[in-house]
Structure formats: C-alpha cells, structure tokens
Amino acid sequence: MRRGEIRATRVWKRFRADKRRMLLRDQLERVQKKLAHSVDGAGWRWALRDVDVVAQPGESLALVGANGSGKTTMLRLLAKVMYPYAGAVQVNGRVGALIEVRAGIHPDLTGAENVYLYGSLLGVRRREVAKRFDDIVAFAELENAINRQVKFYSSGMQVRLGFAIAAFTEPDVLLVDEVLAVGDATFQQKCLDRMRAVLAQGTTVVFVSHDLQAVESICERAVWLSDGVVQADGRVREVLAGYRRTVEQAAEISGPAFGFMRVVKSELRGPDGGSARSQEPLEVKLVIESPEPREAEIFLGVSEGTATPIFLVGRETLFPAGETEVRCMIPYLPLPRGRFYLWLGVFEQTGDLLPWHPVSQFDVLGPELVETPRGVVRLAPIELASTWEVDSR
C-alpha cells in the first residue's frame, strides 16, 4: 500500500441499542434471556453494513448521507478510533482527523499549549509543530489570543485553532467531519482553500459534510451512505444528483403538501410539446383549485431535488373560486442536461395558500455542464450559451 491510501473493505459495525443502561437489573435480564436461549440480536443496531470505502493517495472523497447514515462512524473507523465488527480497515500513513475540532483541545490550557498537545495527539513531533507554529497561529487568526486560556475563546476561535493544527501538520490522510459549519463564512472559505492546498500537496482527503456545494467543490468522488449501506459510489456530481433526488422523494413521501389550494394538474412542455431542452423555451401549465376567490402570489422554482431552487419565477395572480389555469413561459431554459424538479408555492401576506413543495420531476436534454476547474465552487448548475473571440496582438 502506498502512503495515503485508504482501503476499507466489507466493513460492519454495530452498537448497543441500549448503550447507556449498564445497571445490574438489565445485566441480570440479559443473562436470563441468554439462558432461555433467545437470540440476543435485539440489543444491537447496525451502523454500517458491508461498506467499502477506497481512496487512492491524493484523492478527495466525500461521504454524504442523511443524519445517522453512518458517515461519522465510518470516519472514526478510518481514524482507527473505533474498530470494526467485521471487515478490514487499512489506512496507510499518518492520519489527521477532524472529527470534532474541539476534541483535542483542553479548555484550561492556553492556545499555545494546546497547539503542542493537539499536535502530539496527531502524532507530530514537537520540533515539527514548533516549525509550523507561526503558520498555525496566523491561519487561525489568533495572534493576540494564543497565550490566553482556551476556555475564554469563542467557539469560532476554538474551531479555527483545531482546524489550523490538523491542516498544517501535514498528514498523509486528512479526515474532516462537518466541522466547518461552526466558523463564519470567511473562515469556511479559508478552510476550503486550505483543503485544496493540502490536496495539491498529495494528501488524501475524506470530507463529510451536509453542505453539498462545498463537497462538490472539494471532492472528485463521493460515497453515499444510507442507513449504513453504500447507495452509490462514483463521480461526485452523479452521486450527489442521486442523493438530492432521494431527498426530494423523501419530501414528497413525507407529505404531499396540500394547503388551502390544490394542484389539479401540472404539465411541462419543451419546444414542439416535447421534453425540455437546454437553452430552448419551456412552458409550465398548472391547474389550481381554490375554494374561495383569493389574490395571492404564485412562485415556481426549479431545483436539483432539495427545496433550494436554482432559479425562481413568480407573479401576483387572482384566483377565482374553482379551477384556474396558470401558464408560465420561460423563453430560454438555462439548465444543463440532467434531472430537475419543479417546485411550487402560493403565498398570501398572512400565510401559505399552498406550501412550497415539489410538483414534478423532469429531464432536460442538452449539453453536459462544463466541469469546474479545481478549487472553484459553482453555486448553481446553470448552462449559458456563450460566444468567444480570441485575437492575438
């Protein structure tokens, strides 16, 4: 195995479902059950089932999935903090883990003392830490506070300190769990930049985050975990598309949102009444039923699955009692090839007449989205036609 390589194969991990209960009474019950030959399977909960996670040196891998899907457990196994129940976990080289940034930081020590403590926890020699000390302090922006006890730091300062130590001690593998959420926007950007720099140096990065945009900007590959099982493993855009889709489906299942009004029919038509095409007109036809006449604003949005639309259009509309047909024409659809979702909501000043919810999904035909250069975050997948002129002088 090369330095920085990760190879976790057929990993299983389970936890006690009744973890906190170690009382004598429960123990006796357990013994009693065992004596009665009943299977002791109910007390365990699978956190990971037959999971493979492989990464080459220098690769950036994302773990995505809903809360409780096993991402952090997988990260802990990779960090060798936990042991699997079955399967093999091999990580070659020194691991810098940021599973919870404040973990290694002791509140009673000063920032400087903590740099050395955390550094040696990550397995870095004191001499090396001393060499990078100024970089770490400068990155964490703690020049004026480094000799103060950490318990007097703000939470953002603590996170900055933790991230700076882990990122500047040059690990072969850097594991980052949903930690950037604590810092402010500027610092998040700085961390993402630092992760890219670390990647450029050949460090393997495993990144867990719910911020899918950040994931997309850092990682080439993604593994999607769902309920402890690998749902998809592949290029980040494809995996994330699949993940967003289930998020949307879950939203649909959790409640076909019916409010005061009701969607009777919805239809999407591309040019010539066919399917939607990139950079061509699109027509959305809706029939909405209202029990009483109302004046309200209707909004339409297109998203990749989540409730956050890529773009939004809306207008003031008068709904008489009964059914109303609403047509919306978009002369130029700025979307690339892929699957998208149409979201709809009708709002009055005092509240929702029809809550924001997905109405239908549709496929767009056309060119693939332009790949972003490494280190550039694209906010929304929008495809625009462009003409170029290049003159040499």
Place this chain on the structure above:
Amino acid sequence: MGKAVTDLGAGPPPEILFKLRVRFLNAVREVWGARELVRTLAERDFRVRYKQAVLGFAWTLLTPFALMVVFTIFFKRVANVDTGGVPYPLFAYLGLLPWTFFSTSVSNGGQSLIVNSQLINKVYCPREVFPLASTVVAAVDTAISVLMLCLLFVVTGFLPKPTSVWLPVMLAVQVTFTFGLTLLTSAVVVYFRDLRHVLPILLQLGLFATPVAYSMAVVPENLRVLYSAVNPLAPVIDGYRRTILYGTAPNWELLVPGAITSLFLAVFGYLVFKRLEPGFADYA
C-alpha cells in the same frame, strides 16, 4: 461481485469478523513512538492541576508533608510503633512515598480513559498512553516528594546506609505492580463504572493493609510470605526501610514472591487492557 449475495439483514459472514491481534513488540514500539504524547499529556495534567490554585506546585510538597505530620503525631503517640531506633518521621515517610505513588497512579490512571473519552472518541493514539501518563504524573509527584525526604534526613541528622544501592530492585517491583494495576483498572472501569466509586474505598483499605504506618514485624512470621505475595507493596516498603534505614539487604524471601505477583499482574493487566481496547471508543 460477491456483495450482491450478502444478506444485509443476517449480519456479516463469520469469516470476515474482525479480530484484534495483539503483538506485544508492535505495541511497545507504538507506545515508544508516542512518548512525546505521554510527556505532553502528563504536562497537561500538571498544568491543569495547579492552574488556578494559589499555592500552585507547592501542593506536591505539602500533601505528603501533611500526611507525614499526621502519621508522626498519631501513630508515634497513640500506637507507639517500634521503629528500632530510627526516627519515626523517616520510617513513616519511606512507607508513604511508595504508597502515595501507587494510590495516585491507580486512582487517577483508573479514570484516565473515562476522563479522556473525548479524545478516545476522536483521535487515534495508542490507548496505553492515558494510564501511562497518569503513572508518569504520579512518578514526578513522588520525585518531588523525595526532596522532602532529603530534607528530613538533614533535619533528623540520620544518614542513609550504603545498602541503599539495592533501591532500584524495589523500585522496579513497585513500578511494575503499580502500572499493572493502573492498566487493569483503567480498562475495567470503562465497562464497569461502579468501580470508580468503589476504588477510593479500596485504596483507603489498602493503606491500612500495607505497612505504611507500622512495620512488617507486626505481621505474624508464618503469614509474611503469603502477605507479600498478595500485597507486593509490603515487601517493597519493608525493603526500602531495611536497605536505607537499617543497613541490611532486602528480605528476598518476601521480595521475590512480591515481584512474581507484580509481574503476573502487569502481564494480566496488559492482556485485559488489549482485550477490552476495541470497545473503549464505543463505551467510553
């Protein structure tokens, strides 16, 4: 691929179950590699301990001193222990030093995995470093207390005998026994938290079951070997007194059984620790 046929509901096939292989040499090498971490952790414990105390590091000296005063007043006056012509404060202090080392190490080290569960859950390092750091802290405490002992020698005008060269033998037994029990306790406490509350009581009992305030002569002659095998600290303390105060060699008949027990306990403690180690992060 083989994955498709795996029934996820049934659990993993038995042939891929994870087994932790304990390789002693590897483990030792790993702990050696983490020696800086042990130092840093010990340093942290020291700094944190005295960070907000007015007297600061003076406490390391004051605690054994206070105990010695208490011993001297009560046992010398009340129990009237026969020390064979040696000043009682010296006699008591030589018992107190190994005992304090032992009890500090076991009580702090025993909780070290729980206290550091934050770290154990999030950062990888050889788990042995936590109890080891506690033992190191106790050792430094003891070293500082030895300064007190030197002062006592000066004050009483009593000089250590040349047989003091035997000292490393007792020290080896003492450290082996202490670290073995610290390892064992720290691992068991993770799973059996009640021990945490029982431990202070047991240590209190241990103080009376060890010849700290009294001398080995109190124990009936035919029971001394058994006593030494059960409580290795007894022949250790007896050995210190013999060599440093009385100018005789240690009583091998007692020290050897104590050494055997210590060694056995250290190996047993280490094996238990390793056996329980995979679950530390799950339970701590």
